[in-house]
Amino acid sequence: MLDLTYENPKPKVIAGAKQDWELVIGMEIHAQVSSNAKLFSGASTQVGAEPNSNVAFVDAAMPGMLPVINGYCVEQAVRSGLGLKAQINLRSAFDRKNYFYPDLPQGYQISQLYHPIVGEGEVLVELSPGVARLVRVERIHLEQDAGKSIHDMDPNMSFVDFNRTGVALMEIVSRPDIRSAEEATAYVTKLRQILRYLGTCDGNMQNGNLRADVNVSVCPPGQYEKYQATQDFSHLGTRCEIKNMNSMRFMTQAIDFEARRQIAILEDGGSVDQETRLYDPDKGETRSMRSKEEAHDYRYFPCPDLLPLEIEQAWVDEIAANMPELPDAKKTRFMGDFGLTDYDANVLTADLDSAGYFEAVAKGRDGKIAANWVINELFGRLNKEGLTIAETPVSSVQLGGIVDLIGSGEISGKMAKDLFEIIWTEGGDPAEVANARGMKQVTDTGAIEAAVDEIIAANPAQVEKAKANPKLAGWFTGQVLKATGGKAAPAVVQQLVAQKLGL
Template sequence: MLDLTLTPPTPKVIQGATGDWELVIGLEVHAQVASNAKLFSGASTRFGSEPNSNVAFVDAAMPGMLPVINEFCVAQAVRTGLGLKAAINLRSAFDRKNYFYPDLPQGYQISQLYHPIVGEGEVIVDMAPGVGRRVRIERIHLEQDAGKSIHDMDPTMSFVDLNRTGVALMEIVSRPDIRGPEEAAAYVVKLRQILRYLGTCDGNMQNGNLRADVNVSVCKPGDYERFIETGDFGHLGTRCEIKNMNSMRFIQAAIDVEARRQIAILEDGGQIVQETRLYDPDKGETRSMRSKEEAHDYRYFPDPDLLPLEIEQAWVDDIAASMPELPDTKKARFVRDMGLSEYDAGVLTAEVENADYFEAVAGGREGKTAANWVINELFGRLNKEGLTIATSPVSAVQLGGVIDLIASGAISGKIAKDLFEILWAEGGDPAAIVEARGMKQVTDLGAIEAVVDKIIAENPAQVEKARANPKLAGWFVGQVLKATGGKANPAAVNELVARKLAP
């Protein structure tokens, strides 16, 4: 692992009319389990299907239909818990959370309130190079998603799509350890990264596969420290929950807006009402959705159709043995074994696909050279074209071939960039392209020397200037490279020009 300094939280301080206020934030992240089937049925979870086409009888709450637990979803939750260094509960149980809404055909949601499958864990959030913050995880529980209400197809009617009904979710609940908007976004970024490395959630926020409910409260300086000492939540102020945030930018904006709203109310002598709110990015405000319910309002009780879930430690150990290398470990290996800077290693490990691509390019090659080509040339071009690693026209094998040609002296760095452009536009084998198009670097010192002598002879005035100011020798190097179509070995050209121009 990298040498990481874990720092205490630095609260975001907002100056109000009567003094300073601090933010306290906790997040409930809903991560859709990466599974082809739902939590309690065999119906497909494929996104974008025709409305109500991925619905089993149990999803639609048909009479007499009983839920059957999906073992793979349980394994995914266990894998997630292990990835977050959390306690795995060998015995957990499902409860019914009772409420009525058109997109919930059963009239209840199957969840885990009293006995979740995963207990306490942690996420180390990257705040700066070499600096991290520990955010404690309180629990992870499995639950089924609800359907989707659609209001924009006909202004006089509302529709319900049950395709999402019963899809497995992991609700990852943090402690109120987050103290500012930027830290909240960084936490979600790191959590998403870990889930994607684990393969337990694809992290697609646009499709709603990862979304966060953000709990925000404000307190006076010193109150948070008193909460840490006593465990008394009364020191933190009344919280409001902002539902279904699916954008890092909106998470930050919503927290700031909501905190300032609460401060204005408190400074005006009012009280904060515990409630669920929605963020309107167009108006830059949060607005009330409903009063915040407590557990007893949902009349939780054990689901009578599902026995307690009991798993064996040996099964957990098998999952632990199959765990992939996680981002922090991979980043440390890139720094330690490949000589990369922490920044470059962070860029390369930000997405698991990027890290896999880089490792394929770097295999058996000089790490820094591979990193420079992947970050500067490939990532730069992908960003410019709006593409991803998955849609890159240049494969890892092709880019590795370009680096091999540079290392062998067959081509120069300049020719390599021209070759990269050909590969981007046309594809093909790098070595074959170089051979077929006569792109090989000229290394014949005699041939290069003849060109140097010719250019020196044709430019006597420039020779005198260069001998008076050696920095001007670069002009001759450029002329030689131009005359040879960029094929002359740059090191040989520099050495010959320096020798020829020596007084």
């Protein structure tokens, strides 16, 4: 946890027509495990392959084919649990979740309802400087993904692609600790950041590699506190689950609509039905998908094809000993080592590649200057060009070279921006480019003094004005810089102007 003092935000109150309401949200995040092979087969998890080309016999539920657990997927789940400060269960077991759907060839999904591999953990979600929500994680369990139904290739037919069938998922289940749509997206963002740092999920929501089921309910103010005291969910109101959210913007819209839909029903004297709903982004509304099933509706029972999964504490300890530095710890270190503000440290640690790039630039240099150049100049240009940090044409070594030239006073801020543009478009060593193009500042006081004397001698009226109002001395600085083609060191010019004018 960050070495800072945090204050929990107050719950967001939604004003209703007859009374006020509070929003309560719990989330089930399905994160695809970063693994080259599926959970129970050696079939590839490659994205974008030809339909039904990455399907093993066991994925297609061919008779007599038995699942074999992928040990690396287990390791990734343990690593994720450790990253969320969660309890790792040395004994877990797999169950069959039975339901029929065309993209589920077995007629059941292998999951972990009763004995998950990871127990209770937590995610610290920073909402603003000094304000954070601690979201409790109830469990993480491993399960296999289903296939994909395709309905838009032919208006008269539907197709099924089994490439995703059997891909390993981690279902990360939170407690109902989230109190607004903004907190929900902040929670998903932070969780995705942690998983990316760990290397256990790439967090690509566009490809469906990370998606969320959002449970939404509303209750009168004060009821949530009763739930906390009693752990009785009835205080929180009937929840509806919004399935398969893979966009932060749509998630916010869906939660806001669903909360107001439930409030309208309750204030009209009705009752909210517990159900599963889908969000229609075109209409900006949720719609009913099916009534919400309970565990017994899926006829869960222990998977007879898989023995209980038993792991050793020594193995867990070995994984823990090789954990990477996580976002909160890196942010704290950046603030301490480089003197960064909370905001700058947040920006620079949001992505692991960005953090690594910045640290390479800042090593042995002024951290604040390095942060300014990475955030404002580099990130600004990357965003403009639609590039990622991995695609930047300016390496950390090159940007570090520009920062060195600024720090030594060899180039001014304006020269540095011109130099950055040249390096961006043409490449090269910054020091060599600056030398070859005559971009370095003139620091020879003799040459600068001659230019100052000439400007002062040619403008006696302006001299009198500057002596009467020292703020006008900047005019002379500007004229000298103009006369020297912007190459005179501004600090030297200012010092000489003040000296010559007796200011």
